[in-house]
Amino acid sequence: MTDSVERLYQAVLTARDLDPGTSRTARLLRGGSGKMAKKLAEEAIEVAIDAVNGDREAVIRESADLIYNLTVLWASAGVHPDDVWNEMSRREKLFGIAEKLPKSTLKLAKPATSRPERRPIAAIDGRAAMEAGTTFKQR
Ligand SMILES: N=c1c2ncn([C@@H]3O[C@H](COP(=O)(O)OP(=O)(O)OP(=O)(O)O)[C@@H](O)[C@H]3O)c2ncn1[C@@H]1O[C@H](COP(=O)(O)O)[C@@H](O)[C@H]1O
Numbered sequence: 001m002t003d004s005v006e007r008l009y010q011a012v013l014t015a016r017d018l019d020p021g022t023s024r025t026a027r028l029l030r031g032g033s034g035k036m037a038k039k040l041a042e043e044a045i046e047v048a049i050d051a052v053n054g055d056r057e058a059v060i061r062e063s064a065d066l067i068y069n070l071t072v073l074w075a076s077a078g079v080h081p082d083d084v085w086n087e088m089s090r091r092e093k094l095f096g097i098a099e100k101l102p103k104s105t106l107k108l109a110k111p112a113t114s115r116p117e118r119r120p121i122a123a124i125d126g127r128a129a130m131e132a133g134t135t136f137k138q139r
Pocket residue numbers: 008011012015018022023024025026039064065068
């Protein structure tokens with residue numbers, strides 16, 4: 001399977017220099033990342049819908065379109081298929097199967113508090129403050 005994707009990736013790289021009028025890939029690459037991302041998302045949704053509908057043949061066809069659009073997006077983003085296979089191998093070595101970091105290990109890491117500790121917010125009663133001579137600005 002990785003050979004097929006590698007051949008497709010090379011064909012996509014070649015198509016970059018083709019006439020957009022005749023090459024869909026050339027047209028897609030020139031359309032920019034937004035267009036490529038939109039097509040990729042559309043294909044992913046088509047695969048999901050076909051799977052929910054139990055249409056195995058359509059899942060196969062749309063999966064090929066999804067992989068095609070993903071490969072085009074990789075090419076535009078400077079990602080080589082080997083970069084993805086290497087990441088999957090790294091995960092496999094770590095966890096036995098290609099998956100994301102288990103959430104349990106994430107819980108161990110103290111979440112980075114990007115926000116400074118917030119000052120306690122005191123509820124100020126405007127009338128009481130005025131009686132006490134404190135200026136209280138309405139927000
Ligand atoms: N592997 C593919 C491939 N898979 C899918 N597609 C195109 O992606 C479309 C599927 O996406 P959609 O469902 O959105 O189809 P669509 O709605 O009709 O297309 P648009 O409305 O987006 O134009 C198909 O109609 C195909 O035209 C592909 N187009 C090209 N390739 C390969 O890419 C290389 C470059 O081909 P060119 O683009 O023809 O230069 C060659 O190796 C091709 O075999």
